[in-house]
Amino acid sequence: MYVRSLTIRDVRNLEAVRFEPGPRFNVFIGENGQGKTNLLESIYVTCALRSFRTSRLAEVIRLGQPSARVAAAIRRGGMERELDIVVRPRSKIVRLDNKAVRPLSRYFGNFNAVLFAPEDLQIPRGSPGGRRRFLDRSVFTWRAEYLVDVQRYERALRMRNALLRDPRGSPKQGPELLTIYDGQLGTLGARLLRRRAAFLADIAPRFRAAFDEITRAGLCADLRYEPAVAGDLHGEEPELAQAIESALRERRRQDWARGTTSTGPHRDDLTFLLDGQPAQRYASQGQLRALVLAWKTAEIELLAGSHGEPPVFLLDDVSSELDAARNAYLFDVLAASQSQCFITTTHPGHVLLSADRVDFSVRGGAISLEDSA
């Protein structure tokens, strides 16, 4: 699949942008603060209806403007679809081929994009929350329905927390409602766990192989999912649901006291392992980067195999964070893939691509074709 044309209005500093990207490599060259990441963010929003930078989508609206808009024509299997998203302060309007999409769960899966940003390189050593979002983003690109599950789980979780924190004191039906939310979080949580586990089982062998290829040092990398509620991740879903529900029930007294839900898949973690040791304590800076590069490589390979058409790849100035050999490896992977790529950089020299590329310059929120001198 690829983006045939893109129209952006009032997304951050992108006031009015319209262009037709090439089907393979699109390189966006610009100084700091010119709008390169904003462009990738715009494309990502058409895929996920959320941003990778903020949980409040309305933040993307250009200051002083009432709304932001991104519209894209996506080519897939000889068909073209029109995606159109308008973001308002408190709502968004999503259109597919000029028809409003309702419910929004119907939207996902029409357009898949994999993102690789410099912040990702810190993931193995960063916060558990950052790792969960990183993992969830990948699982969503792999199976679009997953985002709906995540959003439902998050909503039920926010409901439970709101109940625990009710400033008027809990209503007399509080315990009754809590029982219902525990059950919902169990059912929805089990589904999240199963999907995360299935994704990890799929990506792990590719991840190990890619890491070996990148480092060639005989070190072995691995992934370990650490659930907050112990249970067999590959077991039956109803049993997992039961385990989560029971764990929530046991924490009830403590949760009332602290006003928050202290266990469940929203507290899970993903540990990157290097020779069996947690990478966050054991790995060098270079090894940490290699782990993430291996993950992204594995993700591209996985998706190329499992989707009818490879997803679009969004690469946000990662090269400046990688050494020469790893940067070369990354571009080899991209060249071997069939994906349309959007690559941003402050240093054109980092982009090791000769064929099939179109260069653009990004200046003060405007995007224009680079003169091929």
Added chain:
Amino acid sequence: MADPVAHLSRHLARLPGIGEKTATRLAFHLVTGPAAHARELAAALLEAVDATQLCSACMNLTDTDPCRLCADASRDPTTLCVVAQPSDVMAIDRAGQFRGRYHVLHGLLSPLDGVSPDDLRIAELVRRLEPAGEDGERAEVREVILATSAGVEGETTAMYLARLLKPLGVAVSRIASGIPVGGELEYSDQATIARALEGRSAL
């Protein structure tokens, strides 16, 4: 902006779907247009507000009490369809599949929005199911169909009601999830609604 106009536009801005800009535009439109039009609008508004009440049985909006649906003797009094909003009654009735009676909750449970069971018309629903009463309807209900949406709020409300109503000795069922996740009855087509009702399952 002159004060009374600002006052008017603040009131208009409280309406759903109307932002400040639109409210201002509407306010100016109203005060600069023919005074007769504004007076007619005001009168129509008051008349509608005064004439509209909640049906004392089903809690739907109505201008007669009981409402036309409750008064219609051809409708099956043994089956109650519980919905969140008056607009859901309209959507389901348009689909034509359901020929029983309704009950409108006027909302869905949501601690996040401060909506607790006491804020919904649940007590009125329970009263309709309690056995024996002078008026005939009460003991007649045999099945309650929970037709709230498939989102978290709709599911929570359905589960809460199921736990509350089952001990009263009525059959409680839930519409099939033919209504897509997060979908609302209002936006579902008639065939989908009919299928959801047809495929309901006991809770």
